[in-house]
Amino acid sequence: MNKHTPAPWKVKGTAPSLKVTANEFTVATIIATSKADAETKEANARLIAAAPELLEVCETVLSALNSHQAYHKDMRPELRAVIAKAKGA
Numbered sequence: 001m002n003k004h005t006p007a008p009w010k011v012k013g014t015a016p017s018l019k020v021t022a023n024e025f026t027v028a029t030i031i032a033t034s035k036a037d038a039e040t041k042e043a044n045a046r047l048i049a050a051a052p053e054l055l056e057v058c059e060t061v062l063s064a065l066n067s068h069q070a071y072h073k074d075m076r077p078e079l080r081a082v083i084a085k086a087k088g089a
Contacts, residue, residue: 007052011045014038018045043088050086057082 005022012019015038018030030045057078064075 009049015041046088053082
């Protein structure tokens with residue numbers, strides 16, 4: 001498995017100049033066509049910034065489903081939090 005830059009990733013700046021950073025490292029710079037509005041650019045940046053946590057939660061849930069065992073931890077709070085981060089809520 002390839003390693004990615006560890007979380008947390010954060011959105012910095014305002015459209016049209018948005019970056020997704022991890023500590024002081026730039027993970028992504030959001031460049032969109034002139035047709036993309038500021039709201040779309042910001043939504044894309046939030047989704048990118050949530051990627052590490054989305055991956056982690058998905059892997060945890062998949063592991064639990066694959067184990068065919070009773071899953072002892074309620075993951076709903078983590079799922080809600082990472083979805084909210086991705087949506088900017």
